[in-house]
Amino acid sequence: MPATLHEHALFAGGPVLAGVHHLNPDIEPHAHDFLEIAVIGTGHGRHVTSQGERPLRRGEVIVLRPGAWHGFRDCTDLTVANCCLSAQALRAELAALYDIPMLRRMLWTDPAASGTHGVAVTNVDPAAAEEAIAEIGLLERDLGADQRRPGRVLGRLVTVLGVLADGRDPEQPTFESAVHPAVAATIARLEAAPAHPWRLDDLAQAVNLDPAYLGRLFRQYAGLTPLGFLARLRAERAATLLAHSSLPAARVGAAVGWDDPTYFARRFRALVGLTPTEYRRRSRSATHTQLSAPAEATDERRSHDAHSAAPHLPRVR
Template sequence: MPATLHEHALFAGSPVLGGVHQVDLDIESHAHDFLEIAVIGSGHGRHVTSQGEHPLRRGQVIVLRPGAWHGFRDCSDLTVANCCLSAQALRAELAALYDIPMLRRMLWTDPVASGTHGVAVTTVDPAAAEETITEISLLERDLAGAESRPGRVLGRLVTVLGILADGRDPGRKASEPVVHPAVAATVARLEADPARPWRLDDLARAVNLDPAYLGRLFGRYVGLTPLGFLARLRAERAATLLTHSTLPAARVGAAVGWDDPTYFARRFRTLVGLTPSEYRRHSRAAAAQAAPEVWPVSGW
């Protein structure tokens, strides 16, 4: 039963949030409307997602897209370092991260793949995990300082992402191509107006390509079809509306481009792992919770 962590209540104007936590209690399953990276250090625990419950291992890296949910159980002296990115910033000042192949795969392609429900779990070697945890603790210090240091924070973020990208399946990095301009233009077009009734023919015509060829390019660079990517965008925007608005679920679906309430409910559950009503119910139950209440850990 996920609770919900809210971007507007946590980021305080910064595009990045970070912290290192020692977890000795269960962490209630929770969703959020931002992107989260959780790096696992020493200790023990189990990870809960829509795919089931699995033991945590040192060096695991968990990436969750907005709208995804997870939790932790049976934790004992478990070190979890979180680096969170504002969804709004990922569409604005951090959008350039998408143009870096290894980061595109880590932050976009892997967690939006079919059947993942927005959650991707990979592993880096323990040394890379410890280095990342150290950098996230420095990021936390920079964010807590009395003086705003946006340049320092951005540098820490790039370092954290770089260490993780270097530690993830390095054999594949050299083969990851720079994103094709037609794919980049189509992604930008879809993100700008996901509620529009897009057709593959229209998208292909806008970039002067054959629809089948654009589909193949998307499969290569994004891991989804153009309309599959659009569905993920709609689910993420719907999760935000379900969390922050009082619109009926049917109107939420219509607002993101799914006019048929039954179809919206089915697609949302397929992509997120909960029905819209379940997602909203758990979100409302936790709306008054601040982060310290959701993460009952020492050192918060």
């Protein structure tokens, strides 16, 4: 399987990919520039991330932000159901998911928290995991149908996310139900121009709030400070450039707003878990190679390729 999975090659303009895979060989560590949700079913294996290796358990839900990397080792009949969301769609037709507190926590705030390197692992009860895996299988079927049914795909996606959200620990804290307009406006401003030399004072002035108050609001609704959110955004954009382009690392840093190469390398490593050079090497080292394993080893790749013509969903806001 390629070491780097790229949104433009896999999604073909569509917002969603899905597949249920049964792994026996290793899946080498790989990076990708879209959001991935992996639901772990029956079987055995180990998960590899920047935090090291650990055994997988049935009912685990792994969410990876764009730019994050992971892999699977020592797999024995391991069931992994993947639901992948285009980063572009998350800023456009799927952006309304951010307004739903339980999904905001799952897709944005948990994996973007400090020290996670873009990877969040939570648990759902086994029944919820099996239901989610079954729904992802149906989503895979709908995506592969000859007749495009964007409404059904959107409904199935929401069902998958809802099953996973409902299956989480009910004692986990949630965020307020409606995103504060000042936070939404600030997020839009940062996403539109992440390379701009933003200061907290400037962001607060733009929404007519005291900087300290904006900071508290941002933590409440986004789980990060405004500048922490900006740093995560820059790291995700930098990861995409490192994987896609041949720009020197220093120019990648400058393109996302970190002009000092040393500072860029330090911030990128803190947020992603690798230096820019290491990330580029890892994302490209096996681009033209495949695992020399039986047919099961290529299930995931074949599933991605089979859905390269995923249908467009209607805009939801």
